[in-house]
Amino acid sequence: MKDHEGDGGGNRAGRDVPEFSRPRSSPTPPTPPRPARARGLSGIPDARVRRQRSLVLLAAALSCLVLLVSGSSWAFTEWVSGKINRFDVFSGLFDGDRPEGPKGALTFLVIGTDHRSDSGEAGGRSDTMMLVHLNRDRDHANIVGLPRDSWVDIPGRGKDKINAAYSHGGPRLAVQTVESTTNVRIDHYVEVDFSGFVDVVDALGGVEVCLPEPIDDPKAHLSMDAGTHEVDGERALAFSRTRQTSGGDLDRIDRQQQVLSALLQKALSSETLSDPSKLTSFLDTALGAVTVDEGLDTASINELAGQVSDLGMDDVTFAQVPVTETDYQTPRSGVAVRWNEEAAHDLFADINADRPISADGGGGDPDEPTGGEADERPRPDDIQLQVFNGTGAPGKGEEVRTALADAGFATSGAARNWPTQDVATTLVRHAPGDAKAAALVSKSIPGSEVREDATLGTDVQVVIGSDYTSVTPPESAPSSGPDPADGAGEGPRDEVSASTARDNVCG
Template identity: 50%
Template sequence: MLLTTAAVMSALVLLASGGAWAFTGWASGRLDRIDPFGALGDRPEDGPRGALTFLLVGADDRSGLTREELDRLNLGRDEGGARTDTMMLVHLNRERDAISVVALPRDSWVTIPGHGPAKINAAYSFGGPQLAVQTVERATGVRIDHYAEVNFLGFLRVVDALGGVRICLPEPISDPRSGLQLPAGTHVVDGAGALAYVRTRSTAGGDLDRIDRQQRFISALLEAATDTRTLSDPARFTAFSETVLQTVTVDDGLTGGALLELGNQLRSVSMDDVTFTTVPAAQTDFTAPTGESAVLWDTEAARELFGRISRDEPLAEPSPPAAAQAGGAAEEPAQAAPELIVPPADITVQVRNGAGIQGLGARADEELRAAGFNVPVPADNWVGGTVEQTVVRHAAHRADSARTVAAALPGSRLERAGELGDGVEVVLGPDYQGVRAVEAAAPDSAGSGGIQAATATDNVCA
């Protein structure tokens, strides 16, 4: 399936790289344009003057691929027509010093105008870009200012034009459906490998883990696209820019002049200024009336998230980096954690026995499950040897989840680990005292609406 990852990357790089190269008449003429707004009525109100929100869509159009290529990429047959996978909102604040990216899970159960309740990715199939825009506006209450779309072949070509992209796997993945077969660690993948990476759902979190990987991949693409080796090599940069321009379809309001203005405004935006999040979910295994498995949004938390976009406010701030520790990890004292906002039922934990005490991992697994945490994989031994203190390791965008886990493990400490994905890792020390029950605050009292955000820098391999 084609994913919005390529669309987001292409549009962000197109805007954020800046420079007149991308917005001359030559470049502007290479962009395909459509009108997705022409007949829309009853739309949300405009946001603050100067702020802009894009709807970015990945179209699952396989029409340009041969039977042999479809087989090689594990894509099945070309059934004709086009669908969407996940969609994303990209918000540029009016000061042009921050970009917020909000993933809309493809299985989100929403109301599609004229068609009734269905998964959000059906909107494009029913009515193309116009109905996709209308559906997202109705579901979010956010007015869409611009539209961008990328096709399947574009994803492969953009990655290959960059000479591959670096990814990190905290655990090995063997997925015959997507074709991804990689051990744990850091890898440089080409377009075909990248497609398998962002398609796989073989990890415990399913589609939500996949969204997390997509966001990480966007960050890696941005890093590669803005690398000095790309920007300073005329041949490489020209190949990349031509690929992006030939890949993206935009609304007809994005004229060459408008793109030039945006590019100049965003030239100072760095990866630290690009923040990612996903619509908070109340239920990820909802059984729809049609029998399909779908995602239900957390109504209050989603309202808070989309309200921030409409008001041109920043997303929930990720936790500030803690002091660097030995080995490059960042550590923060568990006792100083703010109010808990992620409940145990929403957290997946992997236990590693770093105490050298036989049976301690299995005991911790059982006690964490009893406290409501998800522990899908049995504990194993910590490859780093013995540790003196129990450690709760987490990626930057899962700091809120990690705080809940640390609160349940008296005496533990928090440690940020860039290579981890969506779950939280507990490394048991000899000080392990068991698990105590914890509760998360209701979203409205927690103050962040359950929104967990991470910057593009946080999402890149550590």
């Protein structure tokens, strides 16, 4: 009003100042004296608000999982949104070429990088990759570690280690590679700069980690005895990244998940949430280390903040992709990791079915025989296949037909062309009553989808899509893994193991 001219803004600290008033040009954190949602409270969130761990969980569990604490109070919303870096990750990715995700659920690709340059520049290094799946009901999160040396197909680049996708094409190619390899749709992208990770741990006053065996890594300047240790940011980062233990890269994923669980516990503690200066310091350092896709705008963060308000340490499950080989000699003279395709298929099927991951490899395949039914499981040579090429690539049909025959399946005649040549996802089509046979075929073709068609006869049809990568013989996975004598540490982990965030913290 005109009556206030001449005040010079000197009444800013008074009670009549509108809520959340702040300069728009440079976001600033909320300060303790300001009212919290016009309740006349101090800057310390009340107990109900503190329980809204919202963005802390997704942030702390997302790899320093920084995104989420911000939603713990509406007073943080615009400041948080202004602090987070954003990148246009999904433009140019066409839905017709991408897998479909479970309705209502959200899956994040989280990448840890070790450079300080702006996100999206090819040539940076992706050091850590994980999938964070938030289920439709927002009462559970699955976090799956992807070994950085996984040997996969990178679209347009051929076979390479999965972390090379980021170096070749930044976040977009990383998303494409993970989607084509796992058949899991990525809804959001989160990138965490390791230089910021150090500051995040320090802002929380360090975290506690525990070791079953000593580590001595001169290159990382890390020497730790077996037992429990309080570590600052630098040592937490070295602890998360060293591979100088018997399990190599697989142990490394375990340690990263342990640090994330410790961060989550510390960030959700009353000691952090009830101390305005400590909370602001944590958010200020954490959010500056994070880059997200443009779809995670203020409105989306607000919505997530309310939806995940009841998530706790027991509601976050950690797992990693099961592998059969940790010392695969690549054509490029490097050593890579090869997945157990069948177990990985089951793991990602759990995510696509929006169910929690269990320690035996998942929530279970509804078509998988159990108990006395196991003897009725069809054999590959009892399944007659017709193969169709839906990609338009010359010779692809015969290539896949030969691979299926080599895997033990019976194939009828030469491969034929499908009526359309733009099939995106490989299909396994079957008549009613042949669901078990189709499920066995689908498990042998990673990423394929099973569809029932009442018009089909006794043959199971395989329609090759552009996502096709390989055929895995259904009985080829070893039951206990090879002898780990040859420098492979403890050997491959060819089954899924899962643990909660609470399980991962010391004590």
